Amino acid sequence: MTTFSRLSKIVALTSVSAVALTACGGDADGGGGGGDDVSLRFTWWGSDSRHETTQKIIDNFNEEHPNITVEGEYGDWAGYWDQLATQTAADDSPDIIQMDMKYLREYADRGALLDLSGVDTSTFDESIVENGSTEDGLFGVTTGINSLAIVANPELFEEAGVEMPDDTTWTWEDYAEISAELSEKLPEGSYGSSQPNEPGSFQVWLRQQGKHLTTQEGELGFEAADAAEYLSYWQDRVDEGGLPPASVISENQSTGPDQALMGQGNSALAPWWTNQISALTGASGVDLELLRFPSESGSAEDNGMWYKSSMLMSVSAATDHPEEAQEFVDYFVNSEESAQLNLVDRGLPANEEVRETVIPELDGADQRSAEFVESIGPELGEPEPVPAPGFSALQDIMFRYETEVFFGRQAPEEAAEQMIAEMESEMS
Known part of the structure; x- marks a missing residue:
C-alpha cells in the first residue's frame, strides 16, 4: 500500500x-x-x-x-x-x-x-x-531553499580538453554537443552527462515552455507531445553517447550522492539539487561547480529554474x-x-x-x-504550484518509462501516452 x-x-x-x-x-x-x-x-x-x-x-x-x-x-x-x-x-x-x-x-x-x-x-x-x-x-x-542545477566536474572537462560552457548563454543543443564530445574524449566508464534528475529536470523543461508538471488545481499541466519531445531529447543523448548506456542509467537512477556517477567522479555533467553539492564533492574528491540549466533561447532568464523549498x-x-x-x-x-x-x-x-x-x-x-x-535569484520565475496529491509517485513513473525508451522497448510517443495515463490514475 x-x-x-x-x-x-x-x-x-x-x-x-x-x-x-x-x-x-x-x-x-x-x-x-x-x-x-x-x-x-x-x-x-x-x-x-x-x-x-x-x-x-x-x-x-x-x-x-x-x-x-x-x-x-x-x-x-x-x-x-x-x-x-x-x-x-x-x-x-x-x-x-x-x-x-x-x-x-x-x-x-x-x-x-x-x-x-x-x-x-x-x-x-x-x-x-x-x-x-x-x-x-x-x-x-x-x-x-535550493534549486535544481547542473553540477560540473572541472577535472573531467580538463582531462577531455573541453572548455567549460558559459551557463548564461548555452542552449540544449550546446548541452548535446558538449556531453557527446566529453564522452568521446574521456576514458571508458566516464561519461559526458548523467541521466535527468526526475521529476525536477522535466519541470525545468516544461517551465521553459510556460508550463508546469502539475497545476494549482491538481491536474497535469502538460500534454503527451511535451513528454514525447522530452523523452526523445534524452533518447538521442543515449544514442549519441553523451549519456551512459541504458543499463548504466537504470542502475544509477535512484542512487544517492555517494554512489552516483557524479559522486564517483565518472560524470562531467549531471542535474542535482544545489544543497547536494557538498555530499557530491566529498564523495568525488573534486571541487565541483554549479551551472545554470541550458535553455532553448540561450538566455539565462529563460532557464526555467526556481527556488524550491x-x-x-x-x-x-x-x-x-x-x-x-x-x-x-x-x-x-x-x-x-x-x-x-x-x-x-x-x-x-x-x-x-x-x-x-x-x-x-x-x-x-x-x-x-x-x-x-543567491546569484540566480534575479533570473527566476514564479514558484512551482504546490505538488498535487499523488505527486510522490511521479518520480518512479518517469524513471520506468525513461528506462523503457532508453532500452528501445518503447518509442517516446508510446511511452508518453502511457506515462500520462499512469500519472493521472495516481493523482485521481
Whole structure:
C-alpha cells in the first residue's frame, strides 16, 4: 500500500480533529510565558550529523522555554513516510513534522495539517512562502531553499580538453554537443552527462515552455507531445553517447550522492539539487561547480529554474498545543541560534536576515552553493504550484518509462501516452 493510499484512512478522523482545534486553538498555555507544562513531539529524517544538530536546537529551545519540552523522533528517509502515514491514520501523529514538498498537499488537503498563521514569515521572499501554501492556508514553512542545477566536474572537462560552457548563454543543443564530445574524449566508464534528475529536470523543461508538471488545481499541466519531445531529447543523448548506456542509467537512477556517477567522479555533467553539492564533492574528491540549466533561447532568464523549498516544517492538526508547536517552528526558522547550527543542511535559510549571518560561516562546496543560489535569484520565475496529491509517485513513473525508451522497448510517443495515463490514475 502506498503512502497516498494510507492517507485515505485519515479523512474523517483528521477533519473532526481540525474542527475541534479551530474551536479551542487559543488553548491556554501561553507559549513560553509560563503556563502549564507542555510536551511536544518533533519528527524528522536525515543523517547522523543532522540528528545531532537538531537535538542541539531542541535543547536550546527547551532551555529558553522552561514550560515547553520538545522531544525528538527521527529516522531515515526510507521508512519515514510510511511511519508518518501510519501514525496519522492512528491519530498519533507527532506535533511538529519535517515535511517534504511532494507530500505537503497529500496531508494538507486531508485536514491533517495546521494553518501556520502564527509563524512569522515577514522576512521570507513571497515566492518562498507560497511554496508551503495552498488555497486554504500556509501548511508548511520553508526551512531553506535550493534549486535544481547542473553540477560540473572541472577535472573531467580538463582531462577531455573541453572548455567549460558559459551557463548564461548555452542552449540544449550546446548541452548535446558538449556531453557527446566529453564522452568521446574521456576514458571508458566516464561519461559526458548523467541521466535527468526526475521529476525536477522535466519541470525545468516544461517551465521553459510556460508550463508546469502539475497545476494549482491538481491536474497535469502538460500534454503527451511535451513528454514525447522530452523523452526523445534524452533518447538521442543515449544514442549519441553523451549519456551512459541504458543499463548504466537504470542502475544509477535512484542512487544517492555517494554512489552516483557524479559522486564517483565518472560524470562531467549531471542535474542535482544545489544543497547536494557538498555530499557530491566529498564523495568525488573534486571541487565541483554549479551551472545554470541550458535553455532553448540561450538566455539565462529563460532557464526555467526556481527556488524550491529544501524541506518545510509543518504542525499536525491534531496537536493539543497549536500555539506552542508554532512557537517552536518560529524559533527553528527565524532564530540566529538555530540558523548557526543548521547552516545549509536544510537548505540556504529562507529567512533573509538570518541567511546573511550564515553565509560568512560557510566554506568550500557549501559556500559555492550559497553564492550560486543567491546569484540566480534575479533570473527566476514564479514558484512551482504546490505538488498535487499523488505527486510522490511521479518520480518512479518517469524513471520506468525513461528506462523503457532508453532500452528501445518503447518509442517516446508510446511511452508518453502511457506515462500520462499512469500519472493521472495516481493523482485521481
